[in-house]
Amino acid sequence: xxxxxxxxxxxxxxxxxxxxxxxxxxxxxxxxxxxxxxxxxxxxxxxxxxxxxxxxxxxxxxxxxxxxxxxxxxxxxxxxxxxxxxxxxxxxxxxxxxxxxxxxxxxxxxxxxxxxxxxxxxxxxxxxxxxxxxxxxxxxxxxxxxxxxxxxxxxxxxxxxxxxxxxxxxxxxxxxxxxxxxxxxxxxxxxxxxxxxxxxxxxxxxxxxxxxxxxxxxxxxxxxxxxxxxxxxxxxxxxxxxxxxxxxxxxxxxxxxxxxxxxxxxxxxxxxxxxxxxxxxxxxxxxxxxxxxxxxxxxxxxxxxxxxxxxxxxxxxxxxxxxxxxxxxxxxxxxxxxxxxxxxxxxxxxxxxxxxxxxxxxxxxxxxxxxxxxxxxxxxxxxxxxxxxxxxxxxxxxxxxxxxxxxxxxx
Numbered sequence: 001x002x003x004x005x006x007x008x009x010x011x012x013x014x015x016x017x018x019x020x021x022x023x024x025x026x027x028x029x030x031x032x033x034x035x036x037x038x039x040x041x042x043x044x045x046x047x048x049x050x051x052x053x054x055x056x057x058x059x060x061x062x063x064x065x066x067x068x069x070x071x072x073x074x075x076x077x078x079x080x081x082x083x084x085x086x087x088x089x090x091x092x093x094x095x096x097x098x099x100x101x102x103x104x105x106x107x108x109x110x111x112x113x114x115x116x117x118x119x120x121x122x123x124x125x126x127x128x129x130x131x132x133x134x135x136x137x138x139x140x141x142x143x144x145x146x147x148x149x150x151x152x153x154x155x156x157x158x159x160x161x162x163x164x165x166x167x168x169x170x171x172x173x174x175x176x177x178x179x180x181x182x183x184x185x186x187x188x189x190x191x192x193x194x195x196x197x198x199x200x201x202x203x204x205x206x207x208x209x210x211x212x213x214x215x216x217x218x219x220x221x222x223x224x225x226x227x228x229x230x231x232x233x234x235x236x237x238x239x240x241x242x243x244x245x246x247x248x249x250x251x252x253x254x255x256x257x258x259x260x261x262x263x264x265x266x267x268x269x270x271x272x273x274x275x276x277x278x279x280x281x282x283x284x285x286x287x288x289x290x291x292x293x294x295x296x297x298x299x300x301x302x303x304x305x306x307x308x309x310x311x312x313x314x315x316x317x318x319x320x321x322x323x324x325x326x327x328x329x330x331x332x333x334x335x336x337x338x339x340x341x342x343x344x345x346x347x348x349x350x351x352x353x354x355x356x357x358x359x360x361x362x363x364x365x366x367x368x369x370x371x372x373x374x375x376x377x378x379x380x381x382x383x384x385x386x387x388x389x390x391x392x393x394x395x396x397x398x399x400x401x402x403x404x405x406x407x408x409x410x411x
Contacts, residue, residue: 007074013342018342018349021350032060033361034059035060038109040064040066040109041063045072045081049065061113064105065089065106067102070092071334072330103121107132112137113136113140122149140163141166146287147167147168150165154368162370171381173209178212181340182213185214185217188311188332197218197222200224201255201257203225204225205228205261206228207231207235208261210285214261215241218259226251252271257280258282263286266290270300279321280324283332297315302316302317304316312324313325350385351378
């Protein structure tokens with residue numbers, strides 16, 4: 001708890017760049033849409049998340065927070081949140097068993113609503129804590145990886161309550177996934193390695209919204225960019241944007257820096273690791289630490305030098321090649337750096353907060369399943385963000401409104 005003062009400074013600094021979420025917190029304090037509700041959350045314990053927790057607490061919620069990644073936890077922020085009366089079950093660098101114990105501890109609050117970042121909390125609810133399921137009336141999911149899991153649960157009729165896919169809003173995908181992931185990924189890579197990217201070959205595995213952002217930032221830094229994909233449409237999109245598209249088996253031979261952003265496992269496997277250049281850098285910007293096969297890397301290596309730089313481990317291959325794994329294969333932008341800029345998280349967490357408010361009001365009438373965030377919430381977040389930046393946009397005239405809503409008017 002002696003770190004709480006430092007955490008308060010970090011939270012205050014983040015809040016300066018989060019005017020929309022701050023305004024929503026002020027509105028929640030007046031309206032109290034979450035009065036009497038208990039929320040269990042599994043999120044990255046960062047200063048930006050703390051601003052979201054403050055908004056939900058202002059709305060009347062009792063909150064228990066666990067970490068969605070032990071390497072992203074900011075201990076000073078965790079201490080500050082405890083001093084604010086929010087139950088925090090997180091500590092930086094804990095092992096896997098402690099990580100899951102913390103999720104169980106957050107669930108011990110007996111939640112009415114849940115917030116998840118990767119679906120681990122929801123998974124535990126449906127497997128190990130089924131005794132709590134009847135009390136849970138809704139949830140929100142923040143990540144692409146989590147939404148993939150939830151949609152599969154819904155398809156198998158296994159999901160027991162409604163979940164709002166916060167990740168799938170336009171403001172989240174376009175700004176958080178693309179611009180936030182793009183910038184923060186290279187922030188983490190450069191902090192960990194101090195490498196120069198201009199003139200290097202960067203291989204981006206996956207060309208979804210996150211992959212696009214990573215590729216754009218790499219190109220802007222002067223790198224040659226190769227994209228790997230399994231989706232023909234996304235591969236064509238990458239090609240038409242000027243990127244080189246190759247299978248990973250070919251890209252592995254020529255890449256200098258590899259960034260995985262797919263949401264799937266074993267994207268970089270033993271056969272790829274066996275042919276990579278000496279000094280190749282391996283970074284993961286997907287949610288879970290399964291995209292790079294770290295077990296295969298361990299088995300291939302004859303020596304492992306931990307911490308050759310902060311968040312950088314060196315694996316020596318039998319032929320003397322050295323491969324550099326960043327952040328143990330976990331999220332490089334939240335482990336080796338500080339995650340997305342607060343200005344980006346302002347939009348994502350504003351959508352999250354408003355979705356929680358909507359869910360609290362509508363949950364009784366919702367069947368189990370995955371729901372899109374209401375479009376009006378997405379538009380409200382964008383409007384508020386523009387207003388905070390002092391940016392105005394045009395409004396439709398009455399004639400334009402009529403034209404758009406009528407089929408009787410010809411050309």
